[in-house]
Amino acid sequence: RxxxxxxxxxxxxxxxxxxxxxxxxxxxxxxxxxxxxWRRVSPAAKLFAVPAGLLLSRFFGRARPGGGRxxxxxxxxxxxPLILRGAKLVLAARAAxxxxxxxxxxxxxx
Numbered sequence: 001r002x003x004x005x006x007x008x009x010x011x012x013x014x015x016x017x018x019x020x021x022x023x024x025x026x027x028x029x030x031x032x033x034x035x036x037x038w039r040r041v042s043p044a045a046k047l048f049a050v051p052a053g054l055l056l057s058r059f060f061g062r063a064r065p066g067g068g069r070x071x072x073x074x075x076x077x078x079x080x081p082l083i084l085r086g087a088k089l090v091l092a093a094r095a096a097x098x099x100x101x102x103x104x105x106x107x108x109x110x
Contacts, residue, residue: 031083032090053077 041049057077 028086028090031086032094035087035090 038046057073
């Protein structure tokens with residue numbers, strides 16, 4: 001009876017860990033889809049996207065009469081370095097997974 005109870009407890013912990021992992025990876029999946037979409041964009045469009053983004057940020061980020069600092073776009077632009085670091089992290093993780101998939105199995109393992 002104790003063994004069955006312990007096995008049930010372990011199974012419950014595994015389910016809880018799986019649910020937590022799924023919840024934690026949702027933002028990373030969104031970044032991954034964004035990177036895939038960005039790769040499909042032509043290089044010429046990418047060249048024009050940066051200046052266009054800067055112009056739009058100036059247009060939408062004008063000072064408000066109340067002295068407030070920027071809006072949603074300014075907040076998004078301030079978070080850009082964090083987003084880029086997350087994207088690099090996802091790329092590194094994908095490269096590591098691809099490397100482990102393509103590596104030959106160890107001779108001692110079956």
